Amino acid sequence: MREMLMSLYARRTRRRRSRGWRVAARVAGEAGYSLIELLIASLTALLVLGALVALFVITQKDSTGVISRDESIQTADAGLREVGQMLRQAYEVEFPTNTFTTEQSGETACTETAGVQPCNQVDVLVRLSGTDYEIGVNCAKPSTTVVGDQACWMYRCPASATTTSGTVCTSTTATSSNLLIDDLTNGTATNQVFSFCYPNTTGVSTSPCAAGSTRPTSATVTIDTPVTGTLSAAAGGDQSSMVVLTDDVYMGNLDFNQ
Numbered sequence: 001m002r003e004m005l006m007s008l009y010a011r012r013t014r015r016r017r018s019r020g021w022r023v024a025a026r027v028a029g030e031a032g033y034s035l036i037e038l039l040i041a042s043l044t045a046l047l048v049l050g051a052l053v054a055l056f057v058i059t060q061k062d063s064t065g066v067i068s069r070d071e072s073i074q075t076a077d078a079g080l081r082e083v084g085q086m087l088r089q090a091y092e093v094e095f096p097t098n099t100f101t102t103e104q105s106g107e108t109a110c111t112e113t114a115g116v117q118p119c120n121q122v123d124v125l126v127r128l129s130g131t132d133y134e135i136g137v138n139c140a141k142p143s144t145t146v147v148g149d150q151a152c153w154m155y156r157c158p159a160s161a162t163t164t165s166g167t168v169c170t171s172t173t174a175t176s177s178n179l180l181i182d183d184l185t186n187g188t189a190t191n192q193v194f195s196f197c198y199p200n201t202t203g204v205s206t207s208p209c210a211a212g213s214t215r216p217t218s219a220t221v222t223i224d225t226p227v228t229g230t231l232s233a234a235a236g237g238d239q240s241s242m243v244v245l246t247d248d249v250y251m252g253n254l255d256f257n258q
Contacts, residue, residue: 079180115209150187
């Protein structure tokens, strides 16, 4: 009997100890984090979040620059194609000519040298759908968005038998106006948009351009536009980086009776 009682007591004691250990372990598992651990975890989370925010801001700025650059180049290219198409359709040049060299807005005279005549404006006669028009393009106008840069405008006026090289289509006489390119860095007195070539009819030299003809029959159109368009430097724009677009135009309708 005594042995049985001692065995029963031993089993109960082991059960109490086992239950006590489980309770102690459960309480220890629910103890949580210390204050130092919480501070370290919060600081780490802030550092990671700050890095992610900085990366997002940089990516957003670069994305804005790419979009602005693409829009600027597309707009300039579209304007260049429209000017080239207009010149290829021209059957008469009203300005510039070898006798009419003062620009319509009076900025700078277009001086011909050895058959090459740089200029920022052009005025021609074209026939569209059976109707004659006088089309003027002025690339020396101030930009509407960037101070100090230029813009190209196209003006359309009605043409008649009395339209001569003494008259040009301007913003005041035009029946319609169209802003072709809003931001270009050339269009100045020292960096012109147009370079007209008077055909060499003398046969003296091999140069395609020479003095003596009354009007040009070909031209090179050059557009210098900032790659970031009107994006400011604070927003990631770099006005010093340029995209140069050119178009060599042959005005076949004018290359007769020279």
